[in-house]
Amino acid sequence: xxxxxxxxxxxLFQRFNLEVRDHMLAWQQAxxxxxxxxxxxxxxxxxxxxxxxxxxxxxxxxxxxxxxxxRNINAVxxxxxxxxxxxxxxxxxxxxxxxxxxIEGQVIFGAIGATLIANYDIxxxxxxxxxxxxxxxxxGMAWIALPMVLRLKLQVNEIISTLLLNYIAFNFLLHLxxxxxxxxxxxxxxSKIYDQFERLPKLAGxxxxxxxxxxxxxxxxxxxxxxxxxxxxxxxxxYSNSKMAKxxxxxxxVLVACAALASGALSGIAGFTISASIDSRLxxxxxxxxxxxxxxxxxxxxxxxxxxxxFSVMMAILMVAGQTLQVFYQIPFSMIQLIQATIVICVxxxxxxxxxxxxLVK
Amino acid sequence: xPPTSVVGQLDPAVxxxxxxxxxxxxxxxxxxxxxxxxxxxxxxxxxxxHALLGENGAGKSTLMNIVxxxxxxxxxxxxxxGEPVWISNPREAHALGIGMxxxxxxxxxxxxxxxxxxxxxxxxxxxxxxxxxRQKATEISKIIGFxxxxxxxxxxxxxxxxxxxxxxxxxxxDARIIILDEPTAVLTDMEAENMFTAxxxxxxxxxxxxxxxHKLREAFSFADRITVMRGGKTINTVLPNQLDVTELTTLIxxxxxxxxxxxxxxxxxxxxxxxxxxxKRNNGVNAITDLSFQVxxxxxxxxxxxxxxxxxxxxxxxxxxxxIDTGSIELNDVGRVENATPxxxxxxxxxxxxxxxxxxxxAYGLNIAENFSISGVLAGExxxxxxxxxxxxxxxxxxxxxxxxxxxxxxLNQKAGLLSGGNAQKLVIAREFSREPxxxxxxxxxxxxxxxxxxxxxxxxxxxRDRGGAVVLISEDLDEILLMSDRIGVMSGGAIVxxxxxxxxxxxxxxxxxxxx
Numbered sequence: 034x035x036x037x038x039x040x041x042x043x044x045l046f047q048r049f050n051l052e053v054r055d056h057m058l059a060w061q062q063a064x065x066x067x068x069x070x071x072x073x074x075x076x077x078x079x080x081x082x083x084x085x086x087x088x089x090x091x092x093x094x095x096x097x098x099x100x101x102x103x104r105n106i107n108a109v110x111x112x113x114x115x116x117x118x119x120x121x122x123x124x125x126x127x128x129x130x131x132x133x134x135x136i137e138g139q140v141i142f143g144a145i146g147a148t149l150i151a152n153y154d155i156x157x158x159x160x161x162x163x164x165x166x167x168x169x170x171x172x173g174m175a176w177i178a179l180p181m182v183l184r185l186k187l188q189v190n191e192i193i194s195t196l197l198l199n200y201i202a203f204n205f206l207l208h209l210x211x212x213x214x215x216x217x218x219x220x221x222x223x224s225k226i227y228d229q230f231e232r233l234p235k236l237a238g239x240x241x242x243x244x245x246x247x248x249x250x251x252x253x254x255x256x257x258x259x260x261x262x263x264x265x266x267x268x269x270x271x272y273s274n275s276k277m278a279k280x281x282x283x284x285x286x287v288l289v290a291c292a293a294l295a296s297g298a299l300s301g302i303a304g305f306t307i308s309a310s311i312d313s314r315l316x317x318x319x320x321x322x323x324x325x326x327x328x329x330x331x332x333x334x335x336x337x338x339x340x341x342x343x344f345s346v347m348m349a350i351l352m353v354a355g356q357t358l359q360v361f362y363q364i365p366f367s368m369i370q371l372i373q374a375t376i377v378i379c380v381x382x383x384x385x386x387x388x389x390x391x392x393l394v395k
Numbered sequence: 396x397p398p399t400s401v402v403g404q405l406d407p408a409v410x411x412x413x414x415x416x417x418x419x420x421x422x423x424x425x426x427x428x429x430x431x432x433x434x435x436x437x438x439x440x441x442x443x444x445h446a447l448l449g450e451n452g453a454g455k456s457t458l459m460n461i462v463x464x465x466x467x468x469x470x471x472x473x474x475x476x477g478e479p480v481w482i483s484n485p486r487e488a489h490a491l492g493i494g495m496x497x498x499x500x501x502x503x504x505x506x507x508x509x510x511x512x513x514x515x516x517x518x519x520x521x522x523x524x525x526x527x528x529r530q531k532a533t534e535i536s537k538i539i540g541f542x543x544x545x546x547x548x549x550x551x552x553x554x555x556x557x558x559x560x561x562x563x564x565x566x567x568x569d570a571r572i573i574i575l576d577e578p579t580a581v582l583t584d585m586e587a588e589n590m591f592t593a594x595x596x597x598x599x600x601x602x603x604x605x606x607x608x609h610k611l612r613e614a615f616s617f618a619d620r621i622t623v624m625r626g627g628k629t630i631n632t633v634l635p636n637q638l639d640v641t642e643l644t645t646l647i648x649x650x651x652x653x654x655x656x657x658x659x660x661x662x663x664x665x666x667x668x669x670x671x672x673x674x675k676r677n678n679g680v681n682a683i684t685d686l687s688f689q690v691x692x693x694x695x696x697x698x699x700x701x702x703x704x705x706x707x708x709x710x711x712x713x714x715x716x717x718x719i720d721t722g723s724i725e726l727n728d729v730g731r732v733e734n735a736t737p738x739x740x741x742x743x744x745x746x747x748x749x750x751x752x753x754x755x756x757x758a759y760g761l762n763i764a765e766n767f768s769i770s771g772v773l774a775g776e777x778x779x780x781x782x783x784x785x786x787x788x789x790x791x792x793x794x795x796x797x798x799x800x801x802x803x804x805x806x807l808n809q810k811a812g813l814l815s816g817g818n819a820q821k822l823v824i825a826r827e828f829s830r831e832p833x834x835x836x837x838x839x840x841x842x843x844x845x846x847x848x849x850x851x852x853x854x855x856x857x858x859x860r861d862r863g864g865a866v867v868l869i870s871e872d873l874d875e876i877l878l879m880s881d882r883i884g885v886m887s888g889g890a891i892v893x894x895x896x897x898x899x900x901x902x903x904x905x906x907x908x909x910x911x912x
Contacts, residue, residue: 050467052466053465261781261783262781262782263780266765266772267773269758269765270758270761270765273758273759274757274758276754276755277754277757279737280716280747280755281769282715282738392467
């Protein structure tokens with residue numbers, strides 16, 4: 034009975050054996066992840082073709098028209114900047130195992146902070162934008178401070194508390210926009226439009242908004258802090274084994290607090306970037322999608338700042354091209370979300386093969 | 396498959412009793428460029444208890460993982476009851492009656508013991524299969540003398556009871572070849588003996604038992620045959636009465652390792668004094684009660700005692716992770732330090748080698764250079780807050796792994812978790828000792844280490860002592876305490892209940908460990 038269940042003739046399925054992998058070289062991991070990404074893009078393209086977009090149209094909308102029209106390039110860069118910043122925000126939190134799901138709330142509060150400065154004309158005109166950015170960072174930090182303290186002092190799970198604070202932030206925004214901050218001229222529920230010197234400018238001589246440079250500067254700071262500074266070195270231990278970190282003398286609580294505050298500050302700055310470069314005012318829905326896109330980008334990039342830039346630009350292209358598809362090909366917006374999800378699943382699934390291998394048994 | 400009970404296997408008519416139940420020939424297994432098993436031969440007789448001995452990294456676990464289908468061999472033959480077989484996953488191994496208990500138990504903690512067994516062996520409706528398995532597991536427990544409450548959640552069971560659940564799991568699946576990977580690593584002597592007695596009675600019913608170990612004593616006391624592995628090869632298969640401890644050790648390590656007593660010649664002034672310290676656990680019960688002792692420079696103070704008598708808490712206190720409620724801790728040239736943080740204690744020259752290396756010793760997910768340099772980075776030895784100097788780190792790490800003989804390092808960027816136990820411990824010691832600590836607290840520093848690595852660890856402790864340091868050695872292994880200590884304290888119920896000067900009488904110490912002197 035036992036002998037009959039195992040035969041020397043094996044079918045194809047039995048010849049594959051799943052094993053745990055010891056380790057994988059960095060470049061192999063990179064190849065694997067890009068393989069997953071390509072597969073995701075291929076499947077996405079397939080879905081769009083099935084939905085009625087021709088192959089040549091697809092190439093045209095996603096590649097040719099994006100990269101040949103300076104208007105489209107600008108649109109992509111304008112959208113990329115806040116995406117990069119929320120991506121960094123998610124990444125710095127993840128690096129300390131602080132799961133900041135409240136990026137959206139901090140984006141809202143950052144923009145509220147910036148608008149406060151703009152509305153009440155605080156500070157000299159020449160430094161107004163700078164002050165708006167700083168206050169946005171402070172407001173973002175303030176909005177993450179509560180969940181951070183709850184987590185560090187009372188072990189309250191930050192996933193829940195940061196998530197729920199999103200709704201409070203949103204309703205507070207509505208309270209302002211339908212109340213005292215209502216546009217005094219049109220009476221629409223958005224803040225009065227920023228003055229010219231309260232907006233992030235286009236660079237003199239160049240066509241694009243300064244926001245992308247702000248985002249890249251933050252990327253450089255991020256790289257420095259995590260890869261070069263002592264903070265980054267020590268933070269790796271907090272991530273990898275916090276008990277060991279404590280016993281070797283690292284003040285884990287302080288490090289997690291710093292990372293969480295940095296995450297909140299970045300989200301706040303992202304909120305400021307959106308309202309000062311895209312909308313030029315505080316609107317009801319300026320923040321929609323940024324929170325979860327930030328988490329998604331942080332996840333896809335595995336907290337690597339350079340990959341954050343790459344995936345942010347990709348998402349921005351998807352959004353810009355998606356708008357065209359919606360208008361000219363009647364592709365519903367949910368299709369764009371489906372594409373995002375497909376890419377995430379493919380990249381996430383590729384992670385399985387970093388830890389496992391399939392061997393063919395001879 | 397018709398149910399076959401353990402009793403059923405007593406049937407003398409079982410076929411093929413003379414030959415090997417399992418035979419492995421010329422097994423080769425590589426991981427990337429690393430050859431873990433190089434032309435290995437192994438065989439197992441019906442009804443025997445077989446010890447697989449070897450150092451860390453000799454390939455014992457890899458070999459057994461091939462037997463139970465977790466790994467596929469690159470080449471080689473496997474014969475089961477004389478017939479060639481393929482085993483490419485644990486399910487197929489099950490079907491052949493091969494079951495393995497891994498070193499780290501694979502149990503679902505909130506489930507009851509019975510449900511865990513069912514999870515692996517259940518079929519059909521939940522209730523029916525639960526009842527069937529309860530009946531079978533109870534029957535088997537009776538035969539081999541296991542006592543486990545099958546209805547308790549696994550998390551409420553002790554380590555040795557959890558191991559019994561694992562063994563019952565494979566026996567309920569009609570296993571006739573039972574593989575135990577380092578079964579005694581987490582057991583006390585008493586528990587280990589009970590476990591082996593059960594395995595012997597199992598062997599008497601016709602099952603075959605393989606246990607992987609690096610403890611010679613176990614192999615001598617409980618095995619019918621011993622197979623020795625070294626460096627991915629099988630060296631020899633011997634009978635326990637054929638050779639003595641030294642000969643067997645030589646087979647295992649390829650050279651003779653004999654540790655001898657080396658008492659301190661230069662004991663100086665007191666370095667650290669613990670004065671009637673007490674500490675409550677979170678549930679309000681005292682973990683440490685009025686514990687006092689003093690260690691002098693140039694002295695190893697051994698703390699003997701059965702685990703769970705406050706040793707973990709004492710280490711946590713001495714490393715600054717826990718605060719005491721009453722009492723004082725004094726360093727003779729500094730003053731009282733009971734409120735110092737971990738980093739302050741380190742800066743005062745106190746280092747700890749924790750028994751749980753995976754949790755407190757190393758960050759397994761980070762690389763060797765990072766794990767080595769972290770304490771230096773915190774102390775500002777490798778650059779400033781703004782910039783960590785990775786080049787300095789690499790140079791220092793290279794020197795240290797050379798000086799402390801950390802082996803198996805292919806590159807400094809390799810994850811620390813890939814090091815074998817002995818080499819991982821050497822890495823911890825390299826880090827802690829590189830700053831010449833004046834007080835060393837070592838808690839079971841040789842747990843899970845083979846003979847050679849243990850003797851190296853002991854060597855470093857002796858060096859720290861001879862440099863004028865004070866060493867506190869906390870261990871459940873009385874042999875280790877007797878070998879190393881200049882003075883011995885016995886810990887029981889959270890206090891030092893007796894003290895002995897070396898050389899001490901083993902029985903006296905044993906008595907005070909169990910009966911409060």
